[in-house]
């Protein structure tokens with residue numbers, strides 16, 4: 001599995017139509033899109049002039065929507081009326097195939113104003129025929145989880161007082177009102193949600209299955225509101241619940257896997273509807289339907305990215321766009337170190353490692369369908385659409401690359417497992433991993449010697465209520481599950497449990513792994529940090545170092561400065577010179 005050593009011990013108001021992203025794919029595509037950026041801004045200017053003359057073009061709708069529609073209304077030109085003129089412009093009415101997926105995360109659709117901007121963004125690319133995937137508005141998923149937890153203990157009568165439930169209700173009603181939509185758009189959903197919370201209160205129980213049903217209301221409401229808004233401004237849109245259009249998953253509530261049958265089913269439904277009666281599909285992210293239970297499932301936190309790439313592969317689309325609140329995938333988590341900069345290009349492999357080892361920006365499984373379908377993924381900023389973002393493809397030019405990104409996974413538990421020699425070497429490793437399998441625990445990093453094995457455990461898989469933010473999971477729950485693992489392992493080994501560790505993953509160029517490690521260790525030694533374990537995956541794209549949690553942030557900062565702010569390339573060039 002791994003070669004390893006274990007050491008002892010403000011939002012931009014979208015006034016201009018954003019330039020087209022840089023060219024990708026074949027020359028034809030590149031030519032068409034490459035020239036689009038500057039030209040399109042110019043066109044927008046003309047479009048606005050035409051509007052004043054009473055004309056009306058599809059780009060005006062983008063501008064109108066993005067401009068909060070206020071200007072249009074003041075002039076007595078409703079956005080809907082203007083938009084109606086554009087119906088041909090976004091493929092609606094045409095027989096063309098759907099062309100891209102545009103996924104917008106919770107931060108991109110957190111309010112009515114944001115929904116208007118996102119509508120403007122979608123319409124700013126009139127040549128595209130997008131499938132739109134939406135997450136729940138803002139922090140709705142977290143609020144739903146907390147409301148569910150409170151409902152368990154509060155009694156039916158007090159459900160209406162749950163703070164989180166009121167926040168959810170107010171946000172959605174306010175959004176509907178501000179977008180001038182009828183309340184009926186979400187009325188039934190809110191009613192059902194309240195009934196569900198009362199049901200949870202009555203049963204005094206919240207199973208994983210019910211939790212998934214509960215959180216599904218977030219995406220079900222955001223997509224209904226957005227589709228209604230597009231229709232209101234005259235852009236034909238159709239809302240879809242993913243669990244009704246063929247997203248078939250395992251029955252692992254809270255972290256379900258998408259099954260193969262999904263691809264043909266989703267393609268058939270979305271393509272079929274599009275051909276019969278074209279309308280922009282607005283699909284709920286994050287949700288699926290368990291193949292045995294038939295119940296609503298969720299794909300793990302951040303799962304809307306996976307919904308987007310699944311649709312991209314199913315329909316064989318040209319590009320998958322994932323719109324976030326950052327300028328793309330960054331050199332490290334900007335919350336940990338604000339000097340992080342955008343990584344312009346990534347391979348699927350790098351992006352997958354990065355996501356798996358904790359970069360919140362992408363769902364860990366989301367690269368798989370994109371890689372299998374060989375469909376480029378573009379990570380863009382809905383608050384700053386002019387920024388080029390990150391383009392993720394099968395291959396990229398690596399000559400000048402040393403390190404791509406640094407990722408931190410905190411709150412990791414490490415286990416040192418030393419054989420009591422009851423079993424032979426093969427039997428020992430097999431037994432250890434079968435215990436993890438039985439308990440459904442994922443292992444991140446592994447280091448082995450003949451009779452001992454050190455592993456780090458994926459924090460999100462240790463306790464069952466992983467949908468709750470990791471930091472808020474009660475410590476006693478984590479400990480209960482860990483005690484159980486240790487108990488099982490102690491039947492064959494001496495076990496040391498080491499908590500509060502952190503994995504620092506260095507995602508970089510395989511061909512420069514010695515340089516990366518040399519430099520990383522220099523930095524860490526200077527910072528007085530003791531690395532407790534090192535592990536390199538078979539792909540070699542990722543080198544993971546385990547340190548104590550308390551030292552991790554300081555390490556990230558020092559490593560970032562050394563790799564991204566000092567001139568590492570000079571060393572690479574010197575090395576190349578030396579070798580030639």
Ligand SMILES: Nc1ncnc2c1ncn2[C@@H]1O[C@H](COP(=O)(O)OP(=O)(O)O)[C@@H](O)[C@H]1O
Pocket residue numbers: 104105106107108135302323324325326328329330331332333334335358359360361362405
């Ligand atoms: N390496 C990274 N690059 C970019 N963003 C990161 C990275 N690591 C962590 N993040 C965090 O991920 C967030 C975006 O992911 P997420 O919240 O899931 O977006 P969305 O909800 O819009 O899909 C950013 O706001 C940023 O704080």
Ligand SMILES: N[C@@H](CC(=O)OP(=O)(O)O)C(=O)O
Pocket residue numbers: 104105106107135136141142218285286300301302303304305
């Ligand atoms: N709403 C879900 C799914 C999702 O993908 O959200 P986001 O795109 O905001 O990360 C969550 O919060 O996990």
